[in-house]
Amino acid sequence: MGAYLEVESAVYKTLLESTRAIPWKIDWAAARFAYIGPQIEGLLGWSQASWATVQDWVDRIHPDDRERVVQFCIAQSQAGVDHEADYRALTCEGDYVWIRDVVHVVRNEEGAVDSLVGFMFDISERKRAEERMLQLQGELTELSFRDGLTGVANRRRLDAFLDAEWAVACRERKPLSLVLADIDCFKQYNDHYGHLAGDACLRRVAGLLDTAAVRGLELLGRFGGEEFLMVLPGTDAAGALERATLCLARLAEADIPHGASAVAGTLTASFGVATLLPGPGDDLLALLETVDRCLYRAKQQGRNQVVASQSPLPSHA
Numbered sequence: 001m002g003a004y005l006e007v008e009s010a011v012y013k014t015l016l017e018s019t020r021a022i023p024w025k026i027d028w029a030a031a032r033f034a035y036i037g038p039q040i041e042g043l044l045g046w047s048q049a050s051w052a053t054v055q056d057w058v059d060r061i062h063p064d065d066r067e068r069v070v071q072f073c074i075a076q077s078q079a080g081v082d083h084e085a086d087y088r089a090l091t092c093e094g095d096y097v098w099i100r101d102v103v104h105v106v107r108n109e110e111g112a113v114d115s116l117v118g119f120m121f122d123i124s125e126r127k128r129a130e131e132r133m134l135q136l137q138g139e140l141t142e143l144s145f146r147d148g149l150t151g152v153a154n155r156r157r158l159d160a161f162l163d164a165e166w167a168v169a170c171r172e173r174k175p176l177s178l179v180l181a182d183i184d185c186f187k188q189y190n191d192h193y194g195h196l197a198g199d200a201c202l203r204r205v206a207g208l209l210d211t212a213a214v215r216g217l218e219l220l221g222r223f224g225g226e227e228f229l230m231v232l233p234g235t236d237a238a239g240a241l242e243r244a245t246l247c248l249a250r251l252a253e254a255d256i257p258h259g260a261s262a263v264a265g266t267l268t269a270s271f272g273v274a275t276l277l278p279g280p281g282d283d284l285l286a287l288l289e290t291v292d293r294c295l296y297r298a299k300q301q302g303r304n305q306v307v308a309s310q311s312p313l314p315s316h317a
């Protein structure tokens, strides 16, 4: 019988030590490793003999994972609950490998914790795939908020940003300003230079407005075809007017030829500006309508100018 058991345990040992999972056993009272599979050396580089105490395990957990993992494993073990934990384990070369430790709590006849037995799995490959997936998801989210042609925020992002900033303005009693820019005679630009040149022109104007006028937590987005909206949270009417006037000047400085414009020999744009310190009964739609009306007036009055609500009309001729 003794010989039989010996053979049997040799078989189990061979089996355990030939798996990719690394078996281990911890004596709970002594807080010492009773056993760890020799595969550990292949994975982390530390010799089998170097895994003596629970502290050796703790010391080889990434500092950012250590407290979470150790507290969790101790609490689960004390409660007698089987558990698993993912963490980064230190290799003898100073790198980290993602490990999943699957732990079974063994109790003695009195029901107290006697030992912990478990397997360590190398899950680096899975973690890399997860991280890549998260990164791709982030990139996808980012792309879903970007206008494909110009690279600035798209309408969806603008709408979400507007809603959020409107809520902040209402709550904190802060002004919210909008600047709506529309390229002048853009149909003629397309007709004259071709649609692809029109696309390139839109990209250039978007970049120009973005660098000229958008700061900090503000946002420039493509509102429609050749219309761009600048959302300026916390900016008052004077500040918004100044910003639109700056855009007008930068566009003039850019000196982009427009051989078919009815306004000038170079590309120009018209700007509507509106500001509101939201009070009870105000709504965002009314602010958008106001800025749209101002833009319409700028077009009506000859284009290449800024029209702000309830402010003098700075003419740019």
Ligand SMILES: Nc1nc2c(ncn2[C@@H]2O[C@H](COP(=O)(O)OP(=O)(O)OP(=O)(O)O)[C@@H](O)[C@H]2O)c(=O)[nH]1
Binding pocket: 149, 182, 183, 184, 185, 186, 187, 188, 190, 194, 195, 196, 197, 198, 199, 202, 224, 225, 226, 299, 303
């Ligand atoms: N190339 C290009 N053109 C676009 C794009 N989106 C809209 N447009 C063009 O923008 C032009 C807008 O024309 P209109 O609305 O008549 O405006 P406009 O010619 O600029 O006239 P005003 O705004 O009154 O000065 C149309 O010819 C559209 O085809 C785009 O993504 N690329």
